[in-house]
Amino acid sequence: MIDFTFTEEQEIFRKKVAEFTEKKIKPKVREMEEKKVALPEVVEALKDEKLTGIFIPKEYNGLGLGYTERLIALEEIAKVSPGVAMMLQIFGLGIEPILKFGNDEQKQKYLPGLAVGEKLATVAVTEATGGSDPTGIKTTYKKEGDFYILNGRKIMLTNAPIANTFVVLAKDSENPKAFSTLIIEDTFEGFRRGKEWHEIGLHGCSVGEILLENCKVPASNLLGQEGKGMRVAMSAIGEVGRGGMVGVALGIMDTLLKITVNFSKKRILYGKPISNLQTIQNKIAEMRLDLEIGRLLGYRATSIQDKGQRSDLEFAMAKYFTTEAAQKAAKMAVDIQGGYGVTEEAVVTRFLRDSFVLGPSAGTSDIMKVIIARATIGK
Ligand SMILES: Cc1cc2nc3c(=O)[nH]c(=O)nc-3n(C[C@H](O)[C@H](O)[C@H](O)COP(=O)(O)OP(=O)(O)OC[C@H]3O[C@@H](n4cnc5c(N)ncnc54)[C@H](O)[C@@H]3O)c2cc1C
Incomplete structure (x- = not known):
């Protein structure tokens, strides 16, 4: 049976990451927008929460969780700060080749420090x-x-x-x-x-x-x-790199949908909220549908990955779909806010810019299609 609902432990973990993000990341978003770079206190907060070692086994100081929990964490953080989620996702991408291809000596030397964030x-x-x-x-x-x-x-x-x-x-x-x-x-x-x-x-x-x-x-x-x-580099990018981008994209889509629903209920035109208009409802339906499909693709890929099976094709599909859908959602969210949507301070504008950076990272959409087509044709 296929079941993509989170286990009780995963749900507890998701809530913990959401609370952490609200408390430690959200207050820093404005400063990160101004300075544009990684803030040392945010890196410290990720370390303190042990999020740098999510999928590193406990014997190397990690949390010993799976790639599904990694996706959960990235999605939660990206709902607030796609930039911080991106930073964390690439810490993980750097860890993966050592975890998967490193010999015992290399794992002992590097993984414990990477797990607790002493090394990045x-x-x-x-x-x-x-x-x-x-x-x-x-x-x-x-x-x-x-x-x-x-x-x-x-x-x-x-x-x-x-x-x-x-x-x-x-x-x-x-x-x-x-x-x-x-x-x-x-x-x-x-x-x-x-x-x-x-x-x-x-x-x-x-x-x-x-x-x-x-x-x-x-x-x-x-x-x-x-x-x-x-093979060492491409296997890490193909699964952990693209999986991380899916997490960032899902977080962006989730927040854009919430903002859009709130805005459309509050914005009154012709004496009624614009959420009553069919064209607005169509956009909201598309945003919801894309988010649900994106989650199915993403969590299907991590469930395969967590079984230790090859999942690069599934991640190519999930990466293509979610990063394109995040851009589409961002455009719709901006459009729905009319003139307010194109002001610099609008949160949807920030997410629009973020969504465009997802495209090339860990491989462009063209390359994802090449991978999907080759696997389908049988090359
Ligand atoms: C935010 C961000 C973070 C990144 N982080 C890292 C990182 O940590 N480490 C790292 O090594 N790299 C990183 N990259 C680089 C990223 O992997 C590359 O941008 C990506 O692989 C595309 O390469 P390129 O930018 O040179 O574009 P090009 O390869 O020059 O592509 C140019 C255009 O040609 C298209 N194209 C190329 N080949 C084909 C084809 N076969 N069929 C059809 N169209 C094609 C592309 O889709 C694109 O539209 C990052 C990029 C970004 C934007």
């Missing part, structure tokens, strides 16, 4: 020449004794300004078809942070670049097998 992670794949096509990256590695020497520049990295643990995809300097994934700490020789990037939305989450200039990485920091790193 991100994944560094994207470059000027490699986004949708990661084989286009130019960062190279070369083995020299007990070290790999890396050279290159990674851009558009969520958390780059605040993370200290980077899971980096690089190409063999002598074999452009071989890729490896390595764990790089910000204290390693030859590591440097580059400029910060400023997106139009998801404020409260910092984005930036890193530069690797003869960066000396211990050979013991290779994740998985040398030359097989594309």
Whole structure:
């Protein structure tokens, strides 16, 4: 039987995260909008609540919960601050390759610190020449004794300004078809942070670049097998990366729907609330329907993932649907507020900007369709 209702424990967890968000994140939203970057006190609050280690097993200091609980938490936080949810989602994306592909020594070394937020992670794949096509990256590695020497520049990295643990995809300097994934700490020789990037939305989450200039990485920091790193990075992005984007999108859609229902009940035109108008009702019905479908797709994917089964196709569908639906919901929510909807201070305007940043993150909608079509055709 298929049942997507939360268990009692999951419902308790959801309420706990909602209360935490109301108390610790909501009062910071205005400041995050102004400053645009991750606020240290918000990062501290996430650590104190142990949300940095949701799906890390208890033996490594984590909460030992599943990917479904991760989605629940991201959705709850994104209802208030999609930017903070994005920051947390990418901490998780940086953790996943170590959890899934790390050897015992690497797990012991990194996971306990990542679980409690002493270490903060991100994944560094994207470059000027490699986004949708990661084989286009130019960062190279070369083995020299007990070290790999890396050279290159990674851009558009969520958390780059605040993370200290980077899971980096690089190409063999002598074999452009071989890729490896390595764990790089910000204290390693030859590591440097580059400029910060400023997106139009998801404020409260910092984005930036890193530069690797003869960066000396211990050979013991290779994740998985040398030359097989594309699978390490893509498997994490395909499931945990896209799953995280679903959580951010669902939170945005939920809040937009609530705001829209409230507004349309209060806004009086022709002597009656506009919620009486059929065209407004049609938009509300579409927003509700999309949210329900998005949740079904998202939680179906995490339920498969929690069983330890491959779920990248399900996440591609959920990521495509929810991020497109969040943009659609944001446009409708802005439209329904008429002239009020396009003022800078309108909350719907903030969510509209946030919804547009979801598109490229963890792979564009075009790429999601390529994945879905290939799986359907059987390529
Ligand atoms: C907020 C944000 C956070 C991010 N965080 C990270 C991070 O933490 N780590 C990281 O490594 N990267 C990160 N990225 C980068 C992200 O993964 C890339 O933006 C994404 O993969 C797209 O690459 P691109 O921006 O280079 O666009 P391009 O790859 O240049 O795409 C340009 C256009 O071509 C289209 N296109 C490309 N290929 C095809 C195709 N086969 N068929 C049809 N259309 C196609 C695309 O859909 C797009 O419309 C982040 C991006 C954003 C916006």
